[in-house]
Amino acid sequence: MEAPILRIAGLRAVFRIAGRDIAAVQDIDLEIGSGETVALVGESGSGKSVTSLSIMGLLAKKIGHIADGHISIRRRDGSVTELTGLDAEQLRRVRGNDIGMVFQEPMTSLNPVYTIGEQIAEPIRIHLGKSHREAAAEAVRLLTQVGIPDPKRRAQQYPHELSGGMRQRATIAMALACNPTLLIADEPTTALDVTIQAQILDLLADLQAERGMGILFVTHNLGVVAEIADRVAVMYAGRIVETGPVSEVFARPRHPYTIGLMRSVPRLGQATALKAAGTPLPTIAGNVPSLAMLPKGCSFAPRCPMAIDACRAVVPPLFQVSPTQASRCIRWEEL
Amino acid sequence: MNAPDPYLSVRNLTKHFAPTAFSRGPVVKALQDISFNIPRGQVVGLVGESGSGKTTIGRSVLRLIEPTSGEIRFDGKDILTLGAGDLRRQRRNMQYIFQDPFASLSPRMTIGQILTEGLDIQRIGNRAERRARAEKALAAVELPVDAYDRYAHEFSGGQRQRIGIARALTLEPEFIVADEPVSALDVSIQAQVINLLRDLQLQLGLTMLFISHDLAVVEYICDTVIVLYLGRIMEIAPAASLYARPQHPYTQALLSAIPSPDPRKRSKRQILKGDIPSPANPPSGCVFRTRCPHAIEACAGVVPGLRETEAGHLKACIRDDIPA
Numbered sequence: 001m002e003a004p005i006l007r008i009a010g011l012r013a014v015f016r017i018a019g020r021d022i023a024a025v026q027d028i029d030l031e032i033g034s035g036e037t038v039a040l041v042g043e044s045g046s047g048k049s050v051t052s053l054s055i056m057g058l059l060a061k062k063i064g065h066i067a068d069g070h071i072s073i074r075r076r077d078g079s080v081t082e083l084t085g086l087d088a089e090q091l092r093r094v095r096g097n098d099i100g101m102v103f104q105e106p107m108t109s110l111n112p113v114y115t116i117g118e119q120i121a122e123p124i125r126i127h128l129g130k131s132h133r134e135a136a137a138e139a140v141r142l143l144t145q146v147g148i149p150d151p152k153r154r155a156q157q158y159p160h161e162l163s164g165g166m167r168q169r170a171t172i173a174m175a176l177a178c179n180p181t182l183l184i185a186d187e188p189t190t191a192l193d194v195t196i197q198a199q200i201l202d203l204l205a206d207l208q209a210e211r212g213m214g215i216l217f218v219t220h221n222l223g224v225v226a227e228i229a230d231r232v233a234v235m236y237a238g239r240i241v242e243t244g245p246v247s248e249v250f251a252r253p254r255h256p257y258t259i260g261l262m263r264s265v266p267r268l269g270q271a272t273a274l275k276a277a278g279t280p281l282p283t284i285a286g287n288v289p290s291l292a293m294l295p296k297g298c299s300f301a302p303r304c305p306m307a308i309d310a311c312r313a314v315v316p317p318l319f320q321v322s323p324t325q326a327s328r329c330i331r332w333e334e335l
Numbered sequence: 336m337n338a339p340d341p342y343l344s345v346r347n348l349t350k351h352f353a354p355t356a357f358s359r360g361p362v363v364k365a366l367q368d369i370s371f372n373i374p375r376g377q378v379v380g381l382v383g384e385s386g387s388g389k390t391t392i393g394r395s396v397l398r399l400i401e402p403t404s405g406e407i408r409f410d411g412k413d414i415l416t417l418g419a420g421d422l423r424r425q426r427r428n429m430q431y432i433f434q435d436p437f438a439s440l441s442p443r444m445t446i447g448q449i450l451t452e453g454l455d456i457q458r459i460g461n462r463a464e465r466r467a468r469a470e471k472a473l474a475a476v477e478l479p480v481d482a483y484d485r486y487a488h489e490f491s492g493g494q495r496q497r498i499g500i501a502r503a504l505t506l507e508p509e510f511i512v513a514d515e516p517v518s519a520l521d522v523s524i525q526a527q528v529i530n531l532l533r534d535l536q537l538q539l540g541l542t543m544l545f546i547s548h549d550l551a552v553v554e555y556i557c558d559t560v561i562v563l564y565l566g567r568i569m570e571i572a573p574a575a576s577l578y579a580r581p582q583h584p585y586t587q588a589l590l591s592a593i594p595s596p597d598p599r600k601r602s603k604r605q606i607l608k609g610d611i612p613s614p615a616n617p618p619s620g621c622v623f624r625t626r627c628p629h630a631i632e633a634c635a636g637v638v639p640g641l642r643e644t645e646a647g648h649l650k651a652c653i654r655d656d657i658p659a
Contacts, residue, residue, distance in 0.1 A: 043521035044492070163610045164385070193384035193548065195607045195626075198592040202606055220521065223594030227601055246598045264523045265596045271555035272575045280530040281555055284523035287491050 003074045004031040005182050005214035006055065011069035013054045021067070022292050024050040025238045028069065029318075032214040034181065039217045039225040039246070042235035043261075045288050048218045051235070052186050055216070056101060057083065057091045073098060076181055096127040100175030100213075104187040106167035110159040116143070116170045117155030123177045142173040147203055165196035169203065176207065183208075186218040201228050222265050226250055234258050237289055237299035240318070244325030254327040254335050257300045260284040298328070306331055340411075341372035342542045343396065343510065348405035350391050361615040365391045367566045369405070373559075375509075378536060378543040380553035380574070382589075383563035386614050389546045392563075393512040396544065397429050398422060409510065427457050430503035434515035436495030440487040446473075446498055447483040453506050465505075472501035476531060493524035500532065504539075514546045529556055550586075551593055554578055559647075562586045565622040566614055568641060572648040582650040584657060585623045621652070629657050 011028035014021040025047035032038045040048040053059050055071055071083045075098045083094065095101075103109045111119060120142055121135035130138065136155070143151035146169040159167055168188060175183060185204065189197040205228060208215055217229055225232050226246060233243040234257065242255040253259045263282035274281060286303040289295060295302055297312040304311065310330060318326040321333075329335070348369040351362050366388045373379045381389040394400045396407055398414055407414050414425055430453075433439035440449055450469035454460060460468065470480050476497040487495055496516060503511055513532065517525040533556050536543055547553045553560055553574075560577045562570040562585065570583040581587045591605040607626045612618055618625050624634040633653060641649040 043523060165610055193611070194592045195384065195588060196610070197594075198604055198606045199608075201594070221594065222522070222596040226596050226598040227594040250596070250598050261523060262596060264526045266526070266549075266551040266554065267596065268551055268554065268590060268593060269578050271551075272578060275555055275574075280533075281526040283526040283530065287493060287524070288521070 002034070003072075003080050004033050005036075005074050006030070006032040006216065007070070007072045008051075008055070009070045011051065011054060011071065012067045013050050013059060013064060014067045015064045017063070017292065020292075023067070023238055024064070024291060025054070025235075027239055029240070030233060030243075032182065032216060034074075034214055035208065035212040036231065037208065037215040037217055037229045039219060039229035039232045040235060041219055041222060041225050041232055043220060043288055045237070045291065046235040047238040048220075048235050049186055050238075052184050052216060052218050055083070056095060056099060056184060057086070057088075073182055076179070093127070096123055097178050098181050100178070100180035100183040102168070102171050102175050102183065102185045102188045104190050106164060106171050106191070107159060109171050110167060112159055115156055115158055116162065120155075120170070120174045120177055123174065127178045138177070139173070142177060143170070145176075145207070146170070146173045147199075148173075164192055165199060168192060168196075168200055172200075172203065172207070176211070179211065181213055183213050183215045184218070185215060187220070188217075189224065190219070190221070197224075204228065222262060234261070237294060238291060239299065239315075239328065241300065241328045242326065243318070244322070248322065248325045252335075254321045254325065254332045255300075255329045256304045256306050256331075256335070257284075259335065260303075298330075306334070340375070342375035342377075342410060343373040343544070344406075344408040345372070345392075345396060346370050346406040346408075348392065348395060348407065349403045350388075350395060350400070351403045363615045364617060365566050365614055366395070366402075367617075369566075369568060371561055371568070371571060373542055373544065375542055376540045377558045378545055378556055380557035380560040381544060381546045381563060382548065382550050382553055382560060384548060384589075384611060386565065386611055387563040388566040388614075389548075389563055390514055391566075393431070393514050393544060393546050397426065397431060397512060399431070423457075427459075427506050428509045430506060430508040430511050432496075432499050432503050432511060432513040432516045435519050436492055436499050437487075437519075439499055440495055442487055445484055445486060449487070449498065450483075450502050450505050453502070457506065459506070468505050468507075469501070472504040475504055475535060476501045491524075492520055493527060496520060496524075496528055497531065500528075500535070504535070507539075508541070510542045510544075512544045512546070515548065516545075517552060518547065518549070525552070532556060549593070550578075550589055562589065565612060565617050567622055567638075568651060569623065570648075570650045571641065576645065576648050580645075580648075582644050582648065582657075583623075583652050584627050584629050587657075588626075588628075629654055 008028055008030040012026040014023050042048045054066055066084055072080050074080050117139045120139035124130050124135040124138050140151045140155050148154050148169050189200050229246050232246050232249050233240045236257050242258045284303055297314055298316055301307040301311040316328045316330045318328050319332055320326050348366055350366040351364050353362050354360050383389050395402045451465040454465045473482055478497050517528050545557055557574045560574050564585050569585045581590055588605055588607045609626050620635040620637055621639050624630040639651045639653045641651045643649050
């Protein structure tokens with residue numbers, strides 16, 4: 001069987017805070033096949049961005065590092081490279097050639113003093129060894145592919161001359177410049193208006209169909225997950241609490257946190273009925289715990305309506321609830 | 336719409352931002368001819384994307400910025416003609432809740448100082464009375480009384496937004512502008528804060544202008560929803576009617592663009608092409624026509640006025656043959 005594009009096993013990343021190592025993520029296992037989109041979903045502090053930064057080797061060195069686990073990716077030539085042991089230069093090469101990245105804020109990920117065309121051409125020259133002229137032509141071709149009208153003129157413009165949606169298209173063009181096997185998109189539509197978000201989600205789906213790359217899509221928005229992902233991993237307080245195909249997890253979530261999160265999402269047309277009945281919107285009680293002071297046992301237990309003493313004793317393992325779905329809840333059978 | 340005595344009445348509000356000595360460029364037409372009412376004790380939602388003018392309306396009605404022209408009346412009183420002293424007295428009744436609970440609370444003031452600052456400025460009560468009012472506000476937003484002596488950084492995002500709401504409540508206002516009050520919060524906390532705002536609004540009989548970029552968020556709390564695009568009103572309707580039967584093509588597209596948390600509904604979206612035009616150079620006629628799937632030639636000719644399509648439901652679109 002073909003190796004997955006991305007494989008994470010037993011990942012633990014820690015931050016050193018006030019002389020103490022605090023685990024930002026732990027026990028992370030995740031695989032992405034080619035042509036597959038996996039969404040990492042969670043609220044602030046759940047560890048979804050730390051996971052994606054770990055893959056890219058972009059954890060802030062002074063305070064954070066990968067303490068345990070393996071991250072490997074399958075490269076364009078079919079070879080599998082383990083990323084955790086690489087030095088900075090080796091890692092730079094893998095990132096440039098095989099991993100594309102798109103972040104939330106297109107304005108901060110683009111350099112304001114270079115034209116859009118120059119920024120897209122740069123990785124093509126550095127990583128693919130093309131000439132200036134070839135790289136510039138390739139940049140215009142990429143801008144066409146991401147749906148930017150009048151690409152020749154746009155290539156000569158600076159980031160501030162583009163709208164937010166156009167800028168995000170340009171960063172996608174840059175991420176795709178070296179034809180990566182894996183695209184990591186960290187909240188790529190969060191800063192955009194909803195009509196522009198719809199355009200970008202559509203674009204990513206089209207590009208994936210053409211190129212067959214794997215996508216790790218980090219988001220806080222369950223609607224976006226339902227829209228774009230094949231599989232989903234729900235994170236809470238640094239751990240994956242539920243994972244499975246989107247169709248299964250959304251049809252029948254098997255972790256109380258996933259259930260609470262899904263209920264909390266406002267659904268069009270439903271609020272009118274609740275209001276008429278005088279019923280409050282469904283919520284999850286309490287707040288997300290601090291990673292420095294995680295409760296013993298299941299991290300969600302203090303907010304969980306189903307928590308029992310056994311939940312507070314040990315951290316539950318991921319239980320396989322179907323051949324493809326898993327839940328980190330000891331009471332999953334009752335859900 | 337035409338309730339006999341609206342609490343807030345906005346007529347033909349227009350705001351143009353002219354270039355200053357420090358900025359070049361054309362005049363930005365942020366708001367064009369905005370009119371709406373809010374009856375006492377009701378909540379009106381203002382919804383639109385970036386540049387639609389929703390925050391400019393919110394700031395104008397409290398006169399935090401000066402409109403270019405138009406009329407804003409609270410309880411019949413025109414606030415655009417008030418002098419500084421009268422305006423300050425009027426503002427006792429009008430408070431603002433901001434989007435970002437991190438930026439809107441001073442890191443160097445205790446929560447107590449933050450909550451009583453407005454009372455100090457308005458010279459209301461003595462020290463003990465101010466403290467009592469602040470503690471009452473903390474209780475109203477379900478925060479512990481000991482928050483009074485603590486600092487903003489000791490609280491989570493959701494708790495900070497509760498503090499922002501408590502600050503708006505200490506003056507016991509009649510009217511509140513809530514400007515994207517839950518947009519910076521996680522989804523499980525969003526619903527908590529919306530429930531809280533709804534409870535407070537009902538208990539205290541508040542009149543409210545609720546600003547959001549997200550139609551899904553305003554549905555629960557608003558009696559009436561106004562959809563804005565590029566500085567103009569596209570549609571006004573009672574909430575139930577707007578969600579059940581959106582009439583304007585822009586509202587329809589906006590609703591359709593919200594990704595549904597149901598994978599079975601995937602790819603039934605209607606995707607608008609292109610970008611929002613610049614408010615410095617809006618299209619002629621209907622400002623939405625450049626992205627509208629139903630635009631015809633006539634749309635470029637006249638600015639469509641708001642007309643009633645069913646009771647209380649108004650749209651600014653010349654076409655009648657668009658399926659709901």
